[in-house]
Each structure stands twice: as structure tokens, then as C-alpha cells.
Amino acid sequence: MKLRIIPWLLLLIILLITSISGYEYFLLNRFSLDTVENVFANSDKSQHFVLNAGSFSKNFDCHVNWLTYNPFIKKTSFDKNDQVIDELLNCSLLHVYFIRIFAPTDMALTQKASLIYPEDPGILFWLADGIEKDDPDQAEQIFRKIVALVPSDGKAWHRLARLVEAKGFIDEAIGYNIKSCYNNDPGSNGCYGAGRLLEQQGRYEEAISFYRLSRHDFIRANADRLEELSENP
Numbered sequence: 097m098k099l100r101i102i103p104w105l106l107l108l109i110i111l112l113i114t115s116i117s118g119y120e121y122f123l124l125n126r127f128s129l130d131t132v133e134n135v136f137a138n139s140d141k142s143q144h145f146v147l148n149a150g151s152f153s154k155n156f157d158c159h160v161n162w163l164t165y166n167p168f169i170k171k172t173s174f175d176k177n178d179q180v181i182d183e184l185l186n187c188s189l190l191h192v193y194f195i196r197i198f199a200p201t202d203m204a205l206t207q208k209a210s211l212i213y214p215e216d217p218g219i220l221f222w223l224a225d226g227i228e229k230d231d232p233d234q235a236e237q238i239f240r241k242i243v244a245l246v247p248s249d250g251k252a253w254h255r256l257a258r259l260v261e262a263k264g265f266i267d268e269a270i271g272y273n274i275k276s277c278y279n280n281d282p283g284s285n286g287c288y289g290a291g292r293l294l295e296q297q298g299r300y301e302e303a304i305s306f307y308r309l310s311r312h313d314f315i316r317a318n319a320d321r322l323e324e325l326s327e328n329p
């Protein structure tokens with residue numbers, strides 16, 4: 097058993113060593129680090145992990161291919177037309193996220209990725225983010241799909257709120273901002289958005305309650321402002 101484990105560990109250690117040349121490079125080699133952590137977790141897990149190596153061999157092969165292509169290693173420019181990129185897009189979802197780091201606004205790559213991984217919320221967000229300006233209706237449908245897949249995605253709820261508000265559906269936008277507010281309020285936009293729209297409708301008590309839920313003092317200050325207005329009409 098030990099003889100079977102050692103070659104795998106040596107390869108993984110090599111990947112670990114290559115992953116510590118900088119923070120960005122650390123992110124790109126997250127798979128290496130996670131795999132090493134799993135292997136070293138305890139002896140029983142290590143043996144089980146290596147005996148079932150076939151379950152992650154595809155990801156491992158993908159990562160080897162990525163390391164041979166990686167612009168950080170080769171010190172070359174990212175080339176989206178390289179055949180390796182197409183292979184990596186189809187190889188593993190993790191490496192699609194690696195590619196995204198180099199081409200965050202490339203819609204051709206995004207479209208390819210979304211066809212390969214049509215149910216992945218991260219890929220869908222990447223796509224919606226890129227097309228929102230030119231095709232807000234399509235972006236809205238994608239954000240609706242994201243929140244259906246991940247109801248706790250506060251950022252997607254806020255982006256959906258912003259799109260429906262632009263179309264004049266204020267009550268719907270309030271509801272989506274409230275969803276964002278109750279799901280970690282990323283960017284501190286959900287609680288503020290709900291409070292702002294409720295204030296515009298004259299629903300001051302409700303607006304105050306959502307302003308108060310914000311993590312930021314300058315947003316909570318709106319609640320103080322509304323309370324002063326109520327006391328001194």
C-alpha cells in the first residue's frame with residue numbers, strides 16, 4: 097500500500113511547491129492544495145483516497161495540462177484560441193474558473209462554458225454579468241435561473257432587483273432586494289435597495305427597518321434621518 101501512495105504524494109507535493117509563488121498563483125492551483133490536504137488528512141482517508149484515485153484522475157490530468165499551459169509558468173500571454181483552452185473548458189469545471197481569471201469579460205469563452213455547464217451558478221453569473229448591458233432581458237432570465245438554483249445567492253437577488261426596477265416593477269424589486277438583504281447582503285446593496293424603494297413609496301417604518309439591517313453606519317444613518325423626519329414633520 098505504501099508503495100502505491102508514495103508516487104501520488106510525490107506528484108502532489110510537486111504541485112504544492114509550484115503553487116506558492118504568489119497569491120494569484122495560489123488561487124490557480126487550489127486543486128493541488130485541496131488534494132494534498134485530503135491526502136494528508138489521516139492515514140485511513142489517504143489509503144481510501146488513493147485506492148479510489150480513478151474518481152479524481154480526470155481532474156488530476158486536467159491540472160497537469162493546466163500547469164503545462166499556465167501563462168504564469170510559461171511567461172506568455174493568455175491565448176483563448178489555443179487548443180488547450182478548448183480542452184480545458186471540457187475537462188473540468190474547476191479549470192473553467194481558472195481560465196476566467198485570465199479572460200473575465202470574454203463572452204465567446206463564457207458562452208462556450210455555459211453550454212458545457214448549463215446548471216453551474218458561477219458560470220451563469222459570469223454570462224449574465226457580461227450580457228447585462230446589451231441584453232438586460234436575457235440577463236434577467238439568467239439571474240432568475242441562478243436564484244432558482246441557489247436561493248441564498250444574495251448578489252444575484254440584488255442584480256435581479258436592479259433589472260426589474262429599471263423596467264418599473266418596483267414592488268418586485270423591493271421583494272428581490274429584501275431577499276438579498278436576508279442573504280448576507282453582498283455589497284451592502286440589498287438592505288439599502290429595499291429601504292430606498294420603500295422610502296420612495298412613503299413606507300417609512302418598513303424603510304427604517306431595512307436601513308437598520310445594513311452593516312454600514314452610513315446606510316443605517318438613513319434610518320435616523322427618517323425617524324427625525326417622522327418626529328418633526
